Amino acid sequence: MNEVAEARITRRSRTLWQSIKDFVAARTISTTGILLFLLLATFLLWPLIAVLIKSIAGSEGFTLQHYKNFLTEPYYYQSLINTLILGILTTTVCISVGFIISYITTRGPRFLRKPLKMLSLLPLIAPPYIFALSLIILLGRNGMITKALNLNWNIYGFSGCVIAQTLAFLPLAYLMIENSISTLNPNLEDSAANLGASEGKILRSIIIPLLTPGILKAALIVFVMAISEFGNVAILSGRTPFLAPDIYTIVTGIEMNFNMGSVLSMFLILPCAIIFVIQNYLIKGKGYTTILGKPVAAEPRRINPAILIPFLLVAILVSGLIFVTFGVVGMGTLTNIVGVDNTFTLNHILDWRSNMALVNSLRVSLLSGCFGAIMGVLLAYVIVRGSFRARTALEGIALAGFTLPGTVFGIGYIFAFNRPPLLLTGTMMILVINCMFRFLAVGMEAGINKLNQLSIEVEEASLNLGASTATTFRRIVLPIVFPAFMYGFMYVFMTSMVSLSAVVFLVSPGQNLASVFIFQWANYGYIGLASATTYKLIAIVGASLAIIQALSRWTGLRPTAAGGGV
Amino acid sequence: MKKILIILLLVLLFVGAAFTTGQKEAVAAKEKLAPFITVYEGSGSVEIGGKVAKFIQDKLGVEIRFTSESHGVIHSRIKAEAPNFTGDMALNIGFPLMVEAKQKGWSVSYDSPIWRGAGDVWVDKDGFWWNQGNWAFVLVGNKDLLAKKGYTLPESWDELLDAKWKDQIVMPSPLTSGTAYMMVYSFITLYGFNTGKGEEAGWQYLEALNKNVTQYTRGGNVPSDLVGRGEFMLGITSDEMVMPRIRGGYPLVYTVPKEGIGFGFAGAIILKGTKKLYTCQKVIDFIGSTEFCKFWSELAGYVTKDPSVKPALYGGIPRYIPNIDQGWAVANKDRLLKEWKKRVGRAPR
Numbered sequence: 001m002n003e004v005a006e007a008r009i010t011r012r013s014r015t016l017w018q019s020i021k022d023f024v025a026a027r028t029i030s031t032t033g034i035l036l037f038l039l040l041a042t043f044l045l046w047p048l049i050a051v052l053i054k055s056i057a058g059s060e061g062f063t064l065q066h067y068k069n070f071l072t073e074p075y076y077y078q079s080l081i082n083t084l085i086l087g088i089l090t091t092t093v094c095i096s097v098g099f100i101i102s103y104i105t106t107r108g109p110r111f112l113r114k115p116l117k118m119l120s121l122l123p124l125i126a127p128p129y130i131f132a133l134s135l136i137i138l139l140g141r142n143g144m145i146t147k148a149l150n151l152n153w154n155i156y157g158f159s160g161c162v163i164a165q166t167l168a169f170l171p172l173a174y175l176m177i178e179n180s181i182s183t184l185n186p187n188l189e190d191s192a193a194n195l196g197a198s199e200g201k202i203l204r205s206i207i208i209p210l211l212t213p214g215i216l217k218a219a220l221i222v223f224v225m226a227i228s229e230f231g232n233v234a235i236l237s238g239r240t241p242f243l244a245p246d247i248y249t250i251v252t253g254i255e256m257n258f259n260m261g262s263v264l265s266m267f268l269i270l271p272c273a274i275i276f277v278i279q280n281y282l283i284k285g286k287g288y289t290t291i292l293g294k295p296v297a298a299e300p301r302r303i304n305p306a307i308l309i310p311f312l313l314v315a316i317l318v319s320g321l322i323f324v325t326f327g328v329v330g331m332g333t334l335t336n337i338v339g340v341d342n343t344f345t346l347n348h349i350l351d352w353r354s355n356m357a358l359v360n361s362l363r364v365s366l367l368s369g370c371f372g373a374i375m376g377v378l379l380a381y382v383i384v385r386g387s388f389r390a391r392t393a394l395e396g397i398a399l400a401g402f403t404l405p406g407t408v409f410g411i412g413y414i415f416a417f418n419r420p421p422l423l424l425t426g427t428m429m430i431l432v433i434n435c436m437f438r439f440l441a442v443g444m445e446a447g448i449n450k451l452n453q454l455s456i457e458v459e460e461a462s463l464n465l466g467a468s469t470a471t472t473f474r475r476i477v478l479p480i481v482f483p484a485f486m487y488g489f490m491y492v493f494m495t496s497m498v499s500l501s502a503v504v505f506l507v508s509p510g511q512n513l514a515s516v517f518i519f520q521w522a523n524y525g526y527i528g529l530a531s532a533t534t535y536k537l538i539a540i541v542g543a544s545l546a547i548i549q550a551l552s553r554w555t556g557l558r559p560t561a562a563g564g565g566v
Numbered sequence: 567m568k569k570i571l572i573i574l575l576l577v578l579l580f581v582g583a584a585f586t587t588g589q590k591e592a593v594a595a596k597e598k599l600a601p602f603i604t605v606y607e608g609s610g611s612v613e614i615g616g617k618v619a620k621f622i623q624d625k626l627g628v629e630i631r632f633t634s635e636s637h638g639v640i641h642s643r644i645k646a647e648a649p650n651f652t653g654d655m656a657l658n659i660g661f662p663l664m665v666e667a668k669q670k671g672w673s674v675s676y677d678s679p680i681w682r683g684a685g686d687v688w689v690d691k692d693g694f695w696w697n698q699g700n701w702a703f704v705l706v707g708n709k710d711l712l713a714k715k716g717y718t719l720p721e722s723w724d725e726l727l728d729a730k731w732k733d734q735i736v737m738p739s740p741l742t743s744g745t746a747y748m749m750v751y752s753f754i755t756l757y758g759f760n761t762g763k764g765e766e767a768g769w770q771y772l773e774a775l776n777k778n779v780t781q782y783t784r785g786g787n788v789p790s791d792l793v794g795r796g797e798f799m800l801g802i803t804s805d806e807m808v809m810p811r812i813r814g815g816y817p818l819v820y821t822v823p824k825e826g827i828g829f830g831f832a833g834a835i836i837l838k839g840t841k842k843l844y845t846c847q848k849v850i851d852f853i854g855s856t857e858f859c860k861f862w863s864e865l866a867g868y869v870t871k872d873p874s875v876k877p878a879l880y881g882g883i884p885r886y887i888p889n890i891d892q893g894w895a896v897a898n899k900d901r902l903l904k905e906w907k908k909r910v911g912r913a914p915r
Contacts (some may be wrong), residue, residue, distance in 0.1 A: 075912040142711075142796030154733070156781055238781040241912075249784075253742040254903060256642035340795055341815040353616055356631075414646070426652035508652040509604045509633035520635070523784055524610055525791025525807075 028469055033382045036375070037394055042422075043437040044401045047412025048269075054415055055262035066263045079241035080267055082158065083227050086242065087271065090165045090226035091219050097166075097318055098173030098218065099211075102181050104315045107189075107303060112312075119319035120174045122326065125541040127498045127515050128168035129231030130534055133522055134325040135164055136235070137338050144328075144339065156238030164232035167321060169222045176221065180214025181207070190301055199304035213283045220279050220403060224272050228405030229501045231519050243268050244407045244501065251411055251505065258415070265408040276403055332531035348532035354517055358536060361497055361514040362544075364431045369493030372436035376443025376488040377481050383444070384451040385459075395444070402441035406501030409438055414505055426508045434506060435496035443488015450484045451477075490548060497541050600842040602629035603849070604652060606644065608659040608744070608832065610636040610785035611807055614866060618657065621861055626852055628845055636785045637663065637744025637832075644837070648672050654840040655849065657698070660744035661831040662896045664695035673835040676847050680854035681871075687831075688871040697833040698853055699868030702884060703749055704805050704827060706790050709817040711799045719800075723756070723823050726775055726800070733780040734799040736789045740906055744830065745786025745804035750906055751895040752828020756887045769909055776910045794818045806866035809879050822880065826887040830895075832868065 056062045070076045101120050105113045123130070138145050139155045146153070184207065192202050208215075230244035237245060243264050251261040303311075332338040336345045379398055383391045401409070413434055417424035424430040454477075462472040500515045507516050514537045522530040607615040615634035622630050635643070637660035644651065644663065648670065656663070667673040668690065675693040682689075688697045705726075707719040720726060726735060738746035750772065758768030780798060783789060789801030790808050794816030805820075812818050834853060836846040852858055859870035867879030876882060895902075 073912070074914070136797075140795075140797050154780075234784075249739075249741055252639050252642060254638035254642060254744075254747070254899075255741060256645060336815055337795065340817065353612060418646075423650070426647065426650070507633075509606055509631060512633060521612060523788070524612070524634075525785070525788045525795075526612065527795075529612070 029382055029386045030388050032378060033386050033388055033390070033394065036379055036382060037390060037397075039375070040394065040397045040401075040437070043433055044397055044409075047409055047416040048400070048404070050415035051262045051265050051408055051412045054258050055266050057259060066259045069260065070263050070267065075241060076264070079243050079246055079264075082240060083243040083268070084271060086158070086161055086165065086233070087223045087227040089162050090169060091223045093166045094170045094173040094222045094226075095177070095215060095219050097170055097314060098177045099215070100311045101174050101315045101318065102178035103207075104311055105178060106181050107186075107301070108308065108312065108315075112315075116315055116319055117178075119322050121171050123168065123171045123322060124175065125494060125498065125545065126326075126538050127231065127500065127518055127534060128225075128229050129164070129235060129500070129519060129522065130329055131164040131167045131325055132160075132232040132235040133332065133527060133531060133534070134328040135160055137328045137332055137527070138324070140339075142339055154238070156236055158237075158240050160236040160238075161233045161240070161242070164236055165226045165229075167318075167325065168229070168232060169225045170318065172225065173218050173222050176218035177211065177214060180211050184210055186301065193301055199307045203307070216279045216282055220272075220275050223275060224403055224405055227268060227271070228407045229499070230407065231500045231522075234519075235522055244405070247407050247411065248504065251414075258411070261411055262415075265405070265411060268405045269408055272404055329531045329534060332527050333535050336528070338527060338531075348528040349535075351529055351532060354514065354529070354533040354536065357512040357514045357517040358533070358540060360428070360511055361537070362540060364428065364435060364513060365493045365496035367432045368435035368439075368496045369489045371432070372440040372492035373443045373485045373488035375436065376440040376492075377447040377485045379440070379444045380447025380451055380481065380484065381477065384448055385456065395448075398441045398444050401438045406438065406499060407505075409434060410502035410505035413502070425506070426511075428511055430506050431503055431511070431513065434502055435499070436492060438502060439492040439495050440488065442491040443484060446484035446487045447481050450481050454480050486548065486552060490545065493544065494541060497537065597844055599626065599628055599848060600845040602631055603654040603840075603842050603845050605630050605632040606640045606653045606656040606659065607632040607634045608637045608640045608656065609634055609787070609806055609866070610639075610743070611787055613810060614658075614806055617865055618862075621858070622849060622852065625857070626848060628849070632657075636738075636742050638740070638742045638747070641666075641744070644672065649839065651837040651839060653837055654842050655834060655836045655846045657834045657849075657853070658832045659835065660747075661833070661892055662744070662747075662899055664690070664831065664833050664835055665896050667835050667837075668692070668694040672838055674838050674840075674843070676836060676850060678847065678850050678854060680851050684854070684871050695833050695835050696850055696854065697831040697871065699832055699859075699862055699866070699870045700829045701745075701832045701866070701868050702805050702827045702829040702886070703745055703752070703786075703802055704808060704820045704879070705823055706793050706801045706803050706808060706818050706820045708793050708796050708799055709819050711796055712819070715799070717799070719819050719821050721821065721824055723753070723771075723825055726778060727771075729778070731778045731800060733778070735775070735778045735801065736781055736783060736792050736798045737779055737802040738786045738788060738804070739782035739784065739911065740903055741782075741911065742784045743786040743804075746782070747895075747899065747903070748804075748828050748830040749802060750902055751898075752887050752890060754902070755828070755890050756825055760887070760889055769905065772906070772910050773913070776913070782911065790816070790818060805879055806868065809867045810865070820879075822884050824885075826885040828887050828890055829869075829884075831892065 055066060056064065058065060101116060105117045105120070135143075135155055137143055139153075139160075140146065141154065143155070145151070189202050189206055192206055197205075227242075228244050230242070230248060233242050234245040234248065247261050247264045247268070249255075250257050250264065333348055334344055334346070335342045336347070376398075379394065383395050413430060414425060416422070417430060424433070459472055459476055462476055463469070467475070498515055500519055503513055504516050504519065507513055514533060518530045518533045518537070521533065605619070607618065609615055609618075612634050615632050619630035619632050622628060640656065640659055641663040644653075644656065644667070649672065651672070664673075673694050675690075677693050678689075678696070681696055687700075690696070705720065705723075712719060717730070737749065740746035740750050753771055753775075754765055754768030756768070757763075757771040758765045761767055783792070786804035787807035789798075789803035790811050792798050793801035793803070794811050796817075808818065808820050812820075834850060836843065836850065840846055853862075854871070856872050856874065859872035859875045862868055863870050863875050863877040867877050869877045869880070869883060877884075
């Protein structure tokens with residue numbers, strides 16, 4: 001309750017009953033807040049602290065020896081540099097191309113908008129390392145294109161990693177940029193065009209400045225993904241060192257050097273944290289709203305061909321590449337050994353060994369989706385309506401889970417939860433908890449956006465008219481935040497189905513997840529089975545999303561992030 | 567409001583389904599086979615792991631829920647989980663883990679009647695581990711690529727140092743693969759100890775070989791896939807997937823070079839704390855049977871304890887590099903790995 005509300009209530013005749021109710025209402029929010037804080041502290045902060053502690057833990061007391069080892073060995077230095085360059089290159093290309101495609105799908109020719117959008121978003125429901133598979137099939141030393149053009153190159157190295165990561169995280173960049181571009185009011189551009197501004201001028205002085213916060217946000221997420229989701233990199237890096245796959249090798253391999261793994265993790269966090277701070281600094285005070293009245297651009301403005309044509313070329317080229325990728329992996333699914341023995345076979349598709357993993361994935365993702373969305377929305381409510389000071393901290397911690405490398409949360413969970421009272425390693429629960437806490441920020445952000453649209457006075461009115469807090473929440477708040485809940489659910493569900501970087505450290509025998517399963521098969525040389533399982537995973541995620549879409553159409557409650565969000 | 571309730575109900579249904587489909591595990595009686603056991607399988611091949619699981623299930627009626635990873639990965643996994651293991655037993659794991667598990671008390675002993683008198687190589691004298699088979703590494707090549715260049719598959723490890731193989735050889739990394747560690751200690755024995763020049767000469771061979779190696783893979787049998795698919799011309803690979811891959815249509819050729827090949831033990835342990843001890847013991851009994859040895863050596867080409875079984879890959883006992891000391895290899899593992907990292911894996915090329 002804020003001060004205005006309290007003042008208004010004091011003005012009324014204040015019965016004892018009402019003040020008790022009031023007290024409870026006020027406390028409900030702070031108690032929930034404290035509870036949520038404890039949960040976030042346990043499952044997001046503690047694993048991070050555990051990694052930090054491991055990185056300075058010596059045989060007796062604390063030591064900086066591990067850091068010294070890192071800084072004095074040229075191999076690690078090379079690994080760090082490679083990781084940074086990979087991140088920067090991937091982010092730059094993803095953001096530029098993502099912007100170009102979203103410009104075409106929101107401002108370009110109408111008939112192209114839908115197909116381009118569908119193709120660009122397709123990879124979101126596939127494991128990111130699908131691109132490593134297709135690159136090997138196409139551009140490997142014995143790949144189709146390599147053979148057809150008689151090329152002599154090596155895809156196993158830096159260039160392969162950059163190409164694969166770029167294609168893998170382009171959809172994410174596109175999704176976020178398109179989200180912010182669609183909140184811009186085209187009238188502004190039309191006015192500028194009518195006043196004689198050139199297309200370039202409109203892009204430069206209207207669209208790009210207005211999009212800056214969205215673009216920065218997208219850049220941060222893509223950068224983090226590019227350096228931490230290591231499926232592609234582990235399969236394609238050859239002998240080029242990168243931090244994230246090295247963490248995987250050091251922690252799960254023969255050395256099992258948790259200290260060194262933690263040090264590498266700290267160096268993986270460092271650039272993310274720096275960018276996080278810079279981004280927040282740059283965004284400060286730049287929240288633009290251009291939704292004044294309804295955007296009514298009946299006829300799309302004609303884009304100057306000098307800009308339209310190159311933009312179109314890029315968009316079509318990239319979506320073509322995505323299309324080819326899925327086609328090639330489909331070929332891998334249906335041929336005996338793609339590239340070697342191209343006879344048609346259904347053996348890979350009819351191989352049911354991945355069933356258990358697929359069921360587990362579905363189970364884990366449904367659970368983490370539900371709990372993640374519920375908790376995200378609760379967090380949003382507490383942050384928007386609460387009056388205690390730690391609100392920003394609460395939001396910050398939740399965002400940290402989302403904006404820090406998954407690899408770190410994977411090993412952090414091993415350290416934090418491998419002994420009583422929180423002995424969770426080896427259980428299915430640790431996978432659920434890991435996924436829900438890492439991604440709940442998405443539901444939270446969407447919820448905050450939604451709640452900010454609803455004036456608190458509606459709730460006060462309801463309370464003053466005698467409705468209980470519970471009723472008010474159920475009748476007023478819930479319908480408002482429900483789309484945010486669905487959005488959060490969809491995101492957590494989808495990402496949990498395909499994400500690899502954290503859960504790969506946490507699966508145990510008999511409880512494998514599909515994403516890890518496919519990664520292992522691809523890594524151990526079963527392209528056919530890996531491709532087939534990828535397709536099954538895509539089918540499951542696609543079907544689930546379709547069901548949710550159908551449900552929301554039926555109920556008229558569309559999952560939305562309400563502008564902003566991710 | 568109604569609609570929201572309907573959706574919430576559906577969601578609850580989903581969640582309920584997710585919970586109830588959880589494991590319904592009946593507590594197995596002492597002298598009764600459990601319906602399933604959870605197993606770490608060390609072949610690093612879902613295919614082999616799956617076939618072994620199915621064979622045991624068909625014969626014993628026990629479902630084997632397994633995870634397949636490289637020896638090195640299984641080793642660190644078990645080390646990390648100690649003393650609360652999620653698995654009941656481990657199959658086809660490397661000798662270093664068999665030894666460490668005995669030393670650290672991670673495994674339990676069992677006097678299996680079928681393994682009695684098999685000899686020190688095959689069963690631990692105190693009954694803490696059982697050697698399912700000696701596995702080894704071989705040299706493989708891609709038939710088509712070799713023919714195209716007019717090369718033949720080398721018959722000696724020395725030939726691999728020839729500059730014409732630059733960036734054409736692929737082998738596993740000892741940081742994750744037990745096979746690769748076997749290669750390291752085998753080449754050190756061959757070029758170091760057996761020539762009388764000492765360990766240093768062995769390292770020099772590995773360093774020279776490194777110049778031609780294009781990448782070090784995570785799993786020991788991955789080179790047979792990469793070479794089979796024509797990504798690289800030559801591979802040094804563990805033997806278990808060579809036969810299945812040739813049968814599966816890969817254009818692979820393999821050879822045991824004239825100096826011989828290295829070998830290691832791949833065996834089973836029962837993990838301490840299992841609630842299904844009786845079932846695990848039955849599995850141990852079963853993998854000591856001629857029936858299993860035959861299956862195992864046909865599937866993976868391993869040399870098993872049963873002399874009547876001829877391993878499919880070699881047709882008999884292969885030519886081994888003489889004087890390989892498995893005990894020395896286990897005792898010096900950490901040191902050799904560190905050295906490998908410094909001189910080979912992370913050395914600037």
